[in-house]
Amino acid sequence: xxxxxxxxxxxxxxxxxxxxxxxxxxxxxxxxxxxxxxxxxxxxxxxxxxxxxxxxxxxxxxxxxxxxxxxxxxxxxxxxxxxxxxxxxxxxxxxxxxxxxxxxxxxxxxxxxxxxxxxxxxxxxxxxxxxxxxxxxxxxxxxxxxxxxxxxxxxxxxxxxxxxxxxxxxxxxxxxxxxxxxxxxxxxxxxxxxxxxxxxxxxxxxxxxxxxxxxxxxxxxxxxxxxxxxxxxxxxxxxxxxxxxxxxxxxxxxxxxxxxxxxxxxxxxxxxxxxxxxxxxxxxxxxxxxxxxxxxxxxxxxxxxxxxxxxxxxxxxxxxxxxxxxxxxxxxxxxxxxxxxxxxxxxxxxxxxxxxxxxxxxxxxxxxxxxxxxx
Ligand SMILES: Nc1ncnc2c1ncn2[C@@H]1O[C@H](COP(=O)(O)OP(=O)(O)O)[C@@H](O)[C@H]1O
Ligand SMILES: N[C@@H](CCC(=O)OP(=O)(O)O)C(=O)O
Numbered sequence: 001x002x003x004x005x006x007x008x009x010x011x012x013x014x015x016x017x018x019x020x021x022x023x024x025x026x027x028x029x030x031x032x033x034x035x036x037x038x039x040x041x042x043x044x045x046x047x048x049x050x051x052x053x054x055x056x057x058x059x060x061x062x063x064x065x066x067x068x069x070x071x072x073x074x075x076x077x078x079x080x081x082x083x084x085x086x087x088x089x090x091x092x093x094x095x096x097x098x099x100x101x102x103x104x105x106x107x108x109x110x111x112x113x114x115x116x117x118x119x120x121x122x123x124x125x126x127x128x129x130x131x132x133x134x135x136x137x138x139x140x141x142x143x144x145x146x147x148x149x150x151x152x153x154x155x156x157x158x159x160x161x162x163x164x165x166x167x168x169x170x171x172x173x174x175x176x177x178x179x180x181x182x183x184x185x186x187x188x189x190x191x192x193x194x195x196x197x198x199x200x201x202x203x204x205x206x207x208x209x210x211x212x213x214x215x216x217x218x219x220x221x222x223x224x225x226x227x228x229x230x231x232x233x234x235x236x237x238x239x240x241x242x243x244x245x246x247x248x249x250x251x252x253x254x255x256x257x258x259x260x261x262x263x264x265x266x267x268x269x270x271x272x273x274x275x276x277x278x279x280x281x282x283x284x285x286x287x288x289x290x291x292x293x294x295x296x297x298x299x300x301x302x303x304x305x306x307x308x309x310x311x312x313x314x315x316x317x318x319x320x321x322x323x324x325x326x327x328x329x330x331x332x333x334x335x336x337x338x339x340x341x342x343x344x345x346x347x348x349x350x351x352x353x354x355x356x357x358x359x360x361x362x363x364x365x366x367x368x369x370x371x372x373x374x375x
Contacts, residue, residue, distance in 0.1 A: 003252030005234050009167035011048040011129070014039060015157035019174035020240035021055035026062035027083075031241065032090045035172075038246040039134060040098030048129045050164055052137045052157040053091070059083030073144070080141035091136055101133045106140035112159055112276045122163055158224035162231055162271035169228050170249065171221055172240025177257030178218060180205050196260040198229050225259040227275045230372065232265030234258065266370070274330055274370035279319040281310020281337055282327075283363070290322040293329060294371055299362035300331065302351065305344035312337045318364070329371040331364035 006012070016035060021028050039049050057069065057076060060083030070076060088104050095102050105125065111117045128135045139156055154171065161169045179189035182205075195202060206218035221237055228235045238245055238256030248254045266274065285293070289304020300320065312318060313336050320329040335343065335355075340363055342354050352358040 002234060002236055002258040003250060006168055006250050009047065011050070011164065011166045012042075012168040012170060013050045013052060013157050013161045013164070013166045014170045014172065014246070015052040015153055016054065016172045016240050017153070017174065018054040018058045020172055021053070021087075022058040027055060027059040027086060027090060029090060029094075033094050034243065035240070036091060036094035036100075037098060038244065040095060040100050042246060042250075043100060043132060043134065044098075050125065050129070050135050050137065050160055050166065052153050052160060053087065054138065054153045055087050056080040056084040056138055056141060059086040077142050077144060080144075084138065084141075087138075088136065095134060101131075103128050103133050103135050105135050105137040106142075107137065107156065108140045108143055109278075111140075112163065112272075113278065115272070118163065118272060118276065125160075125164055152220045154220040154224040155227075158227045158235075159276055161228055161233055161235075162268065162275055165268050167233065169224070169233060169235040170246070171224065171235060171237045172245065173221070173237060174239065174241060175218075176239045176255065177237045178202070178205060178222065182206070182218070192257050194258050194260065195225070198226055198259070229259050229261045230266075231271045231275060232261045232263070234261045270370045273317065273332060273368065274372055277317040277330065279310075279330055280312035280316040281308065282319045282321050283308055283333075283340065284321050285323070285328075287323055290320075290328060293320065293366075293369060294322075297366055299366040300364040300369065301348055301361065302340070302343040302346055302363050303348070305340060305363060308337050308340050308344065310337060320364075320369075327372065329369060331369035333364055334360040335363055 021031050039051060042049050057080045060079030060081070061069065063082050063086065064079065070079070088102070091102050105121070107121065111121060125135050137156065137160060139153060157169060157171065160166070175183065176191055178192050178195070180192055181189045183189040192205070203219060203222055206222050225235045236249060236256050236258050238249060238254070242248070249256070283300070283305050284307035285300070285304050286306050289300060292298040292304065293300055312333065314334065316333055317330055318333050319327045320331065322328050333340065339355055343351050346354060348361040
């Protein structure tokens, strides 16, 4: 039961989307008040809460008197920069009423891809939690260009959950949860209360078009749930505009869609490899190698590799693909793409012959390899 998991949680992530935070005439201060009060109550009960809040662009739009999100990226960035300060000011005031201090954390994909910056962010966040300060996290929209963007705050909240070893992710949006089809287009859509044994087919339920101010839509929430549950952490999608939604979730009174986690929890380094890093290329495996890594927990040896796609250096993340073409995992390589092409198909004993040196037997050691096929 989700409320049992919530009751035993020590640290949680709460994400709130733009739609919840937007009123016709600007930032929805009532929602800001409501969320700040509810999160403060949880902190007073001894829970550590990391808060991922959208709403910067929405707040900026209203400040400029614009009706809809502009298409041009620099304009969006400018709006987010304007709105982020209003958003933080509103939270600071609202949390202060409950005796809580807040901190602003703005992150990019690059920050989480670099192990060093990732660990720096974790240390800072842990310190804030020790001090009982509420970290309010958003994507750093001002520098958001394709190569470094996280995509949306659904994804960011999933990454924060894994980065911080949180026990639960609550995703608050403007709808009761996941429906079996897009309720905006299908009035007969039915709410799905529980998703167990995550299947890719549930992605078909979701429209990928977000609300007027959101970025990811329901599809990005499902993708976040997939990452989280594969790493062994539960997630709930619920309507953030309901009064007392957080305490109602904790008491089991409601509601939303509960994504049941896989039984085994991945350690945080493996989560980082699997769900934070972006693969720089792909290693195509033969059937024997796919079987060995998938079902027997083995390292990947050069003999089982039949093709290499992409160019990457030593230590880079590479996806593993089976003969059927599907991605089955991801790992950090001990050899560059160029060297793997020279040694693929050969026995470990032949590596020195081919490269003149043999620092490792394995192309990817099992400690640096995560199977994602089941997700
Ligand atoms: N299958 C579905 N179930 C629920 N909502 C859906 C579905 N498909 C599309 N949606 C839409 O997704 C919206 C929520 O996504 P989004 O606008 O990105 O919210 P947020 O701003 O909270 O992140 C809902 O308002 C809903 O209209
Ligand atoms: N960083 C953006 C939010 C982007 C985003 O993911 O929005 P949403 O889909 O509403 O959670 C902002 O603060 O406006």
